[in-house]
Amino acid sequence: xxxxxxxxxxxxxxxxxxxxxxxxxxxxxxxxxxxxxxxxxxxxxxxxxxxxxxxxxxxxxxxxxxxxxxxxxxxxxxxxxxxxxxxxxxxxxxxxxxxxxxxxxxxxxxxxxxxxxx
Numbered sequence: 001x002x003x004x005x006x007x008x009x010x011x012x013x014x015x016x017x018x019x020x021x022x023x024x025x026x027x028x029x030x031x032x033x034x035x036x037x038x039x040x041x042x043x044x045x046x047x048x049x050x051x052x053x054x055x056x057x058x059x060x061x062x063x064x065x066x067x068x069x070x071x072x073x074x075x076x077x078x079x080x081x082x083x084x085x086x087x088x089x090x091x092x093x094x095x096x097x098x099x100x101x102x103x104x105x106x107x108x109x110x111x112x113x114x115x116x117x118x
Contacts, residue, residue, distance in 0.1 A: 026069055027078050029112045034093040035100075036060050037116075043086050049113070050105060051094055059105035062094055062113070069112040081115055091117035 036058065042050040052059045064070070070081040086092075097111035 027071060027080060029069065029071060029078070029093065029114050030095045032095070034112075034114075035096040035108070037093045038091070040086060040088050040090045040092055043088060046083065049086055049092075049110075051092060054091075060094070060096075061105050061107045062096070062110040063108070064113070065109055067097070068110045070115075071112065072115040073117075078114065081113075085115060086113070087118070090115055 036051055036053050038051040038053040038059075040049055041052045041059070044050070047064050048061055049064065050059060050061050064083055070083065070085070071078040072081040072085065093114045093116055095111040096108040098109050101107040
């Protein structure tokens with residue numbers, strides 16, 4: 001009886017751990033407003049893009065890291081994208097992670113980039 005209880009507890013724990021990390025890609029942007037909505041002005045492989053804010057004025061150079069979520073709006077939802085999908089002239093929304101270097105243009109690591117229009 002005790003062995004069955006222990007096995008059951010282990011199964012529950014291991015199942016919970018597998019679901020927590022799961023290796024599944026997150027296919028939606030973070031909650032809240034993006035740091036910048038704008039147009040891609042420059043793509044610098046393999047790791048950065050420069051975005052100019054819609055309406056002019058602000059710009060940002062954004063590092064794309066392995067943790068950055070790259071997404072494309074598609075059919076009322078989102079689908080995964082890759083760095084190679086980013087092109088000059090695209091409309092994007094960008095969320096940032098961590099500190100923002102106050103230079104012109106500002107510099108930060110991108111938490112998520114959503115391509116909103118090609």
